[in-house]
Amino acid sequence: MLLYIHVPFCRRKCHYCAFFSLPHSADLEVPYLKALKREIAFRGKQLKDRNISSIYIGGGTPTLLSISSLRKIMNKVCASFRLHKNMEFTFEANPETINDPNYLSALRSLGINRISLGVQSLDDEILYVLGRRHTSTEAIRSVGMLQDAGFENLSIDLIWGLPGQSLKMWMQDLRTVVKLRPKHISCYGLSIEPDTFLGQHLEQGQVELPEEHFQAKMYVHGAEYLESESFLQYEVSNFSKMGYVCLHNTGYWEGRDYIGLGPSAVSLVDGFRWKNPSSLDGYAALTQDSFSGLEKEDLGHEVWVREKIMLSLRTAKGLNLKEYRQMTGHDFCRRFGPLLKALHSSNLIRMANGYVRLTKNGMLVSNSIIERFIF
Structure with missing residues (x-):
């Protein structure tokens, strides 16, 4: 952690x-x-x-x-x-x-x-x-x-x-x-x-x-x-x-759990995400009340998969296609075949050794590319 x-x-x-x-x-x-x-x-x-x-x-x-x-x-x-x-x-x-x-x-x-x-x-x-x-x-x-x-x-x-x-x-x-x-x-x-x-x-x-x-x-x-x-x-x-x-x-x-301490800090533990208040008074009051009433977001499997795609494609290593199949039961290349073909022909992605990764030109517009896969 x-x-x-x-x-x-x-x-x-x-x-x-x-x-x-x-x-x-x-x-x-x-x-x-x-x-x-x-x-x-x-x-x-x-x-x-x-x-x-x-x-x-x-x-x-x-x-x-x-x-x-x-x-x-x-x-x-x-x-x-x-x-x-x-x-x-x-x-x-x-x-x-x-x-x-x-x-x-x-x-x-x-x-x-x-x-x-x-x-x-x-x-x-x-x-x-x-x-x-x-x-x-x-x-x-x-x-x-x-x-x-x-x-x-x-x-x-x-x-x-x-x-x-x-x-x-x-x-x-x-x-x-x-x-x-x-x-x-x-x-x-x-x-x-x-x-x-x-x-x-x-x-x-x-x-x-x-x-x-x-x-x-x-x-x-x-x-x-x-x-x-x-x-x-x-x-x-x-x-x-x-x-x-x-x-x-x-x-x-890599999607590991993390705990964030202090005002406005974000945590993700066991599939639940929460954020501390973005004010010192609100944060202090919450700590005195043992964090009662702090809202937590249950990411759920679908959100978890989307975030895995987003985070993996930000890295030079890229998205592990075998892990994606294990998480979803789907073949990434079949599911997004036309999109992958278009991105590859535009020199925005590469696929090799079981990974799909962004090129430097792809990283430049990574947000736009990732949105196509997760929304």
């Missing part, structure tokens, strides 16, 4: 972000910690027979929490759950918060062995448009500090398709990041949510995104370049050096 902990605090909300977050303050951190520890204890009793294979602390900006607060969280986790020895333990960080070697050393002492660093861009003007708090210089400096602190397993997040971004700028970002020697790079296409600051500016015509054919080149050329630098693409948005795939996220794509 996978364990995710959501830290909802940020210094300021980024202009593209639609996740639940709050301005960080000590007055909010105290009730958050109390509620989180109650949930850890509650879920630990529920899941006492399950082994935790990986931990991921995300946000928000987890590096805004003090080491004292993080230690309290981890002491409770260790007392409540059965943890695998030498498990992957990822911690999200933003460059502007990486400035104290003692803090980084303390993170390692807590067992954290993987850092996911939210760089997003190395162009200062674009960072300003995104509402990010760091500069390109700070981003590069933070990478060095993390590596000097002993975090060999370092992942860097980047975004393509940004306002004002050209193909040349995107490729230069990738070349610069590769020279920093991370073990993992995540490249996400910008997703515009309507209620965000950036979404409103786009609707009002105050910013423009690159044209679609330029965005397509960013994705395909970027993926080809990273593979030429020995970064293996193992999922639509993720590239790693050999032996450094993110085991936690791979668990999601």
